[in-house]
Amino acid sequence: MSRVSGPWPPVDVEPPAAHPKAPAPGTDLGVHYDECFGCGDDVEAGLHLRSTVGEGNTVHSKFTVTPAHQGAPGLAHGGLLACAFDEALGSAVGNLLRRPAVTGKLETDFRRPVPVGSTLYIEARLDGTAGRKIYVSADGRLDAADGPIAVSARGLFVQVGFEHFSTHGDPQALDKLAEANRKNERTRGDEWEINP
Numbered sequence: 001m002s003r004v005s006g007p008w009p010p011v012d013v014e015p016p017a018a019h020p021k022a023p024a025p026g027t028d029l030g031v032h033y034d035e036c037f038g039c040g041d042d043v044e045a046g047l048h049l050r051s052t053v054g055e056g057n058t059v060h061s062k063f064t065v066t067p068a069h070q071g072a073p074g075l076a077h078g079g080l081l082a083c084a085f086d087e088a089l090g091s092a093v094g095n096l097l098r099r100p101a102v103t104g105k106l107e108t109d110f111r112r113p114v115p116v117g118s119t120l121y122i123e124a125r126l127d128g129t130a131g132r133k134i135y136v137s138a139d140g141r142l143d144a145a146d147g148p149i150a151v152s153a154r155g156l157f158v159q160v161g162f163e164h165f166s167t168h169g170d171p172q173a174l175d176k177l178a179e180a181n182r183k184n185e186r187t188r189g190d191e192w193e194i195n196p
């Protein structure tokens, strides 16, 4: 089987156009939901991924592999690495395009083992949009922003309405999250909205 995937994006796309209210390069993005496995502070064994806006429709994320993330002894579990890319790519979509969207497809290439204790530096980028379809990709480098690529990913996010979350998710938790965000907006004086 070839390691080379087909052309990307796989369809004709519009170039990505960042939302006029997208956070500027250099902005730390913080946690979008405390109980998110990818970034939440309340999930002890979670990835605690942290992200910053980069130049040119990119988001830079970092996470450090702990013993809670092992598959083989001393090595990161591939599924949790895929989770880190889902989070990093989702953060690029949510923050730069400010469109509510969910992962439709996520492809990962695991190129090098990722040991416990190492830090993955992920650069996620918007590749283009086609209607509701948003194409993104990312590279994860070992222990430095210019380290060797350990994992690469490509993803398709699909824009959804808010009812996707209210119908299929937990309405009470959504209300709590919305209230917390309203408080933050008042504190920070901005109009920040959150894709759950």
Ligand SMILES: CCCCCCCC/C=C\CCCCCCCC(=O)SCCNC(=O)CCNC(=O)[C@H](O)C(C)(C)COP(=O)(O)OP(=O)(O)OC[C@H]1O[C@@H](n2cnc3c(N)ncnc32)[C@H](O)[C@@H]1OP(=O)(O)O
Pocket: 032, 086, 087, 089, 090, 091, 093, 094, 095, 098, 099, 100, 101, 102, 103, 104, 105, 131, 132, 133, 156, 158, 160, 193, 194, 195, 196
């Ligand atoms: C107000 C905004 C404010 C922003 C502020 C930002 C704050 C911070 C932001 C954010 C951080 C977030 C970080 C989190 C990241 C984690 C994300 C996740 O893990 S999400 C959970 C996992 N994913 C699911 O659970 C989806 C489950 N799937 C579905 O619900 C549906 O299948 C869905 C919505 C994906 C599509 O269903 P349909 O009925 O709406 O639409 P159909 O017609 O099926 O698809 C639309 C188009 O997409 C293509 N498509 C869909 N899935 C595809 C696939 N797997 N492969 C190829 N194409 C696919 C289809 O072929 C179609 O294309 P054609 O329009 O016909 O050209």
